[in-house]
Amino acid sequence: MRNFTRYAVGGLAVIFAGACFLLAQPEQSEAPPKKPDTSSVSQQTKPHKFYRINYISGLNETRTRLNNSEHVITIHHNSNETSHYMKREVTVKFKRPPSPTELKQMIQAINGWEKARFGSMYIFKSRTMSADELIAYFNKRPNVQFAEPNYLLLPNATPNDMLYPRYQWNMPAINMEQAWDISKGRENVIIAVIDTGVDLTHPEFQGKLVKGHNVLNDSDRPQDDNGHGTHVAGIIAAKTNNREGIAGIAWNNKIMPIKGIGSDGSGSSFDIARGIIWAADHGASVINMSVGNYHPSNVLHDAIKYAFSKNVVMVAASGNDHTSQPSFPAAYPEVISVAAIDWQGNQANFSNYGSYIDVAAPGVDIPSTYVQGDYASLSGTSMACPHVAGLAGLIRSLNPELNNSEVMKIIRAATWDAGQPGWDHYYGYGIVNVPHALQLAGTHTQNTTPSATKPTQKNTFWEQLQKLFP
Known part of the structure; x- marks a missing residue:
């Protein structure tokens, strides 16, 4: 059994660090995958290895480096962002x-x-x-x-898979077992992941990938040399019911890997925009963007509007700084913005909030695939985001006639209310409820509106989840 590595809260907040670094060093995108640094981690349990690595501290180090770089200008939105x-x-x-x-x-x-x-x-x-x-x-x-x-930019049916029963609390938290009785997805509904690429040789992705693209070197080999993209892709559509590893949300959907971020976690809005356009032009129905920044970008929004005009559903992470400062691309109206919750159904202590939040999904200690055929547990809105991208893929698989605006309405409507009644700044319209969304998709009408009431079963459900994952 391959290694399973757990990372501390914060996940990998992918850094879009300037195109100049990538273009000056294109060989970074072809570097061999890096194994996790185990010099400062402690083993937690056996037979699988668990490591706790705090990526929030790494993100802060990157910010400090950018703030002090002679090649970079810093914009202070306020005292923190x-x-x-x-x-x-x-x-x-x-x-x-x-x-x-x-x-x-x-x-x-x-x-x-x-x-x-x-x-x-x-x-x-x-x-x-x-x-x-x-x-x-x-x-x-x-x-x-x-x-x-x-x-x-600063990024952000019961299966028999071995890690599912013990570690994948996130799946019952959004009622995936009931959802898989309704739909397991379709191969022709493609979900693009614009990130650090995907581990192309990982057993969980054999037969699960369509042709992707590496925008950094303009090649058709989007190999992940970082780990973040592989983790995101596994949450969406890792091979399921194969008695190995983890279960993905969309059993039958395929992943289009787009590499727009290098091995050091750096890229640019220009590269991500290129990835969005490439995905939209090559048949993606859904695009996952576990990335973000606090300043709007015309080049990025232009690409998003282009993909939206081609009927693509786009989902983005809200950010990991526990701030209400709008993050982009999540705050663009053409994009679903996703906040993170923990296993108790509470807002994750790192999750961004504010007027641009649409829905919330599990984002703390989320097990998934990792580079070199391994598995890891990461935290962050980067991990919450692919839960919603996978849901969008299932909706489009069940009802291909729905356009992207209708899919977005259904996702917002099919939620468990959380926090204050109705929409609120911390959970948006609430925590995604996958089977409810699929039921709405199957009986969709133009009058679908977001739910504003708390279902009576909510507390019972979370009590049951706490018994499953004490």
């Missing part, structure tokens, strides 16, 4: 791609160079001009749709 963008660097979207002559003139005018391009989106770097000066220069050109800083 910050965002970052690359110095002397901008992302530009043209109304039409510039001609070679126009491109040469612009590069000479900014005393810089073109770092990357994707369609009509470009990243430019100047040797002498600040980001504000670059934005002012490009926004004066009639062919420019927008220019903005290159932002850096």
Whole structure:
């Protein structure tokens, strides 16, 4: 049996650290998978190995590094929340791609160079001009749709699988066993995971993957060299009922792995936008984005609006800083924003909250797949998010006629109320209830509205869950 590793609260809040690092070091995306550092961890139980690694401290170290970097500008939203963008660097979207002559003139005018391009989106770097000066220069050109800083984002049936009975508290918490009696998903409903990639050789993904993409080196090999993406993908659709490892939410759905984040947990809004567009153009019905930042990005929102226009359901993590500061892409109206709960049904102590929260899902000590064929337990809204992406895949499998707006309405409507009656800042419309959502999908009408009442069985259910996982 492969190793099963438990990580402390916080999960892996994936860092979109600037395209310049990735483009200067493209070999990072092909680095061999890294094993967890066990020098500072303690074994908890046997025969499976459990490690507790605090990724929140790692996230704070990354923030400190960005705050002190001579290549990065820091935006202070308030005393606690910050965002970052690359110095002397901008992302530009043209109304039409510039001609070679126009491109040469612009590069000479900014005393810089073109770092990357994707369609009509470009990243430019100047040797002498600040980001504000670059934005002012490009926004004066009639062919420019927008220019903005290159932002850096901080991510966020009873099966016989061996780890399910003892560790996967998250599945009964959203009533998955009853849901699997209604639908186990369909192979032709594809769920894209835009993240660090997926462990392509992991036994839980054999026969479960469709063709993906690595936007960092423009290849068709999105191999995970970090672990975060593999963990997220396993929650959604690990091979189930195979007497090994864990159970995924969507038994029959397949995963489209999109690698937009490098081995060091760094990427950019430009790369994630490219991943969203690639997924939408290659048949994804659902996109999972366990990533986020506190500053909106036009290039990212543009890609999201494009995917939404192609009838894709998008789900994003709300963030792990226990703040009400809106996080993007979760706060965009085209995206379902997911907060995290613990095994008692309470808001996770790290989970973000606020006016942009749609629903809540399990996000503490969530077992799933990990790199090099292993298993791990991580915490974070990054882990809550794929529960809802998997639910969206099941809904679209059961009723393919539903459009993305109707799927989003059903997910919001099919919840257990939590916190204050009705919608609230901590749980949104409530904790997702998968079988209820599938029942609504099967009998859907245009009048579906979010629930605002507490079901009488809620307390009984959580009492039963506490007996199952004491």
